[in-house]
Amino acid sequence: xxxxxxxxxxxxxxxTIEKENGVKGAVKAxxxxxxxxxxxxxxxxxxxxxxxxxxxxxxxxxxxxTTIKMLTGILYxxxxxxxxxxxxxxxxxxxxxxxxxxVFGQRSQLWxxxxxxxxxxxVANIYEVEPSRYKQLLSHFAEVLELDEILKTPIRSMSLGQxxxxxxxxxxxxxxxxxxxxxxxxxxxxxxxxxxREFIKDYNQTHNTTxxxxxxxxxxxxxxxxxxxxxxNGSKVYDGPxxxxxxxxxxxxxxxxxxxxxxxxxxxxxxxxxxxxxxFSLEVRFDRSQISASQVANAVMQQLxxxxxxLNEPDLESIIKHLYQNPxxxxxxxxxx
Amino acid sequence: xxxxxKLYWYFVIQRFKILMEYRLNFFIGSISTVLxxxxxxxxLWAVLxxxxxxxxxxxxxxxxxxxxxxxxxxxxxxxxxxLWVVGRDYIRPGQFDRFLVRPINPLFHLLADRICHxxxxxxxxxxxxxxxxxxxxxxxxxLASIGFIILMVISGGIIFIALNLITAATSFWIxxxxxxxxxxxxxxxxxxxxxxxxHRSIGVLLTWLVPYGFASYYPASYLLGHEIxxxxxxxxxxxxxxxxxxxxxxxxxxxNYGSTGS
Numbered sequence: 001x002x003x004x005x006x007x008x009x010x011x012x013x014x015x016t017i018e019k020e021n022g023v024k025g026a027v028k029a030x031x032x033x034x035x036x037x038x039x040x041x042x043x044x045x046x047x048x049x050x051x052x053x054x055x056x057x058x059x060x061x062x063x064x065x066t067t068i069k070m071l072t073g074i075l076y077x078x079x080x081x082x083x084x085x086x087x088x089x090x091x092x093x094x095x096x097x098x099x100x101x102x103v104f105g106q107r108s109q110l111w112x113x114x115x116x117x118x119x120x121x122x123v124a125n126i127y128e129v130e131p132s133r134y135k136q137l138l139s140h141f142a143e144v145l146e147l148d149e150i151l152k153t154p155i156r157s158m159s160l161g162q163x164x165x166x167x168x169x170x171x172x173x174x175x176x177x178x179x180x181x182x183x184x185x186x187x188x189x190x191x192x193x194x195x196x197r198e199f200i201k202d203y204n205q206t207h208n209t210t211x212x213x214x215x216x217x218x219x220x221x222x223x224x225x226x227x228x229x230x231x232x233n234g235s236k237v238y239d240g241p242x243x244x245x246x247x248x249x250x251x252x253x254x255x256x257x258x259x260x261x262x263x264x265x266x267x268x269x270x271x272x273x274x275x276x277x278x279x280f281s282l283e284v285r286f287d288r289s290q291i292s293a294s295q296v297a298n299a300v301m302q303q304l305x306x307x308x309x310x311l312n313e314p315d316l317e318s319i320i321k322h323l324y325q326n327p328x329x330x331x332x333x334x335x336x337x
Numbered sequence: 338x339x340x341x342x343k344l345y346w347y348f349v350i351q352r353f354k355i356l357m358e359y360r361l362n363f364f365i366g367s368i369s370t371v372l373x374x375x376x377x378x379x380x381l382w383a384v385l386x387x388x389x390x391x392x393x394x395x396x397x398x399x400x401x402x403x404x405x406x407x408x409x410x411x412x413x414x415x416x417x418x419x420l421w422v423v424g425r426d427y428i429r430p431g432q433f434d435r436f437l438v439r440p441i442n443p444l445f446h447l448l449a450d451r452i453c454h455x456x457x458x459x460x461x462x463x464x465x466x467x468x469x470x471x472x473x474x475x476x477x478x479x480l481a482s483i484g485f486i487i488l489m490v491i492s493g494g495i496i497f498i499a500l501n502l503i504t505a506a507t508s509f510w511i512x513x514x515x516x517x518x519x520x521x522x523x524x525x526x527x528x529x530x531x532x533x534x535x536h537r538s539i540g541v542l543l544t545w546l547v548p549y550g551f552a553s554y555y556p557a558s559y560l561l562g563h564e565i566x567x568x569x570x571x572x573x574x575x576x577x578x579x580x581x582x583x584x585x586x587x588x589x590x591x592x593n594y595g596s597t598g599s
Binding site: 014069072073074075076093094095097098100102104106107109111113114118122125126127128154 | 340343344347348351354355358359430431432434435437438439440441442443446592594595596
């Protein structure tokens, strides 16, 4: 099967002018600019098939947005190639744009002063959506995204949640085959988040739309994505099923001990790792395939006067956090590519 | 092409709806342009009434030059006003990205996004001046002269747009181009008067480097039957060359577009 998104050896280097402080520095930068190169994305390759929802995650500044902007045609890559449904997003901008939909969670693509319905009409005109089809989609979106109450409201007077629902309608109104969602749930309350996730999931299932999603909300990932690509410092560090991460790191558990007296240093048994240590609490992670919780608890309680302890199941958040903090851990999950 | 025309019309209608929401703004915008032009005219008149003519140019003849320039400026003002603020209002706040992910030409999208109705003021003032001057100077007003003026105003308008497009494209490197646009744009003020008023270098500059002279001095000379008037026929060609160069610069800028952080 030909992949929908085909990225090969993609790289982006920004060249910025290095400025020294003060007026003197500014003048110097004007006449004898010193350039500094910053590699935002390095040798990135991946393929995404039709109907996949891929979570594209990484810490701030890892290169997520730069990648999305190259995939959508906004930025020109420095090296490598991109094909989205066979189109080069930069050289065949218009052809590519017809196939894709983009949501940038932090900025609106709609007209600030226009009522939502006017904005949608304009978008439909730009994408040449067939009028009867447009009518159909509009009434469908109005229902699932609950737009009726805001159709006549200008974007500028909408709440954040209303704005995002409006954005989604505008993004899907031309029935894109590929959708890029950059932080679609940022700053939203639980109810709206849930509705948006359901909308994406439902649309993906009914249209077999390919979705690439960047987010810091692991709830988005857990509910939507079967596959995850993790990027760190501009390079891909993991590409594989979400389950593999969970299984591999699922073998870790943590125990938090609380004491009444100030903590002293503790000798931990093998296969244990001290995570956090404060005056009255200690967090230990252990590999349960090698040691049991009771063995760990025993060992600690022999050394400390423990007042209370809790056993914690790992959640995705702590797994990803662990991955971010320990780059070598990526190898443990057998990153593909 | 037809698609773009239809789409443009649709953008115009939407813009009009927004304007109707801010009705006061609408009127203030139109009136302020008229007042602004009026103030420049009063200043012009105050100087010129002291003398019957300067280097053989009468007040009415200078008004003709001034009027033609104002009409060309009006074209630029109406269709391409967004070029002034592309850096400040679109690139810096990250609004430019949306133009690049839609299936229409990004430049078209930028220009269509805000048709500037304030230009009505330019057209009112420009038309009044040209008509007044033509009548006073007893120049023939017929199909040929009207056709000539329309051709010149369009050419001049394209020259204005082209130069603003070049300076606007610098936003892709320096973020906000208003200062650069200001410097280049305001050289058009030389073209409010006959280019023979200035040192030769200014004349050359306004003809070949920032060719605003083709929007005013040369067409007026042609209408007045001056020898140099033949140059006016170069205006459409100059406009074409300018806009082609400008579009190349724009495309180069797009390649260099860095967007802004997420």
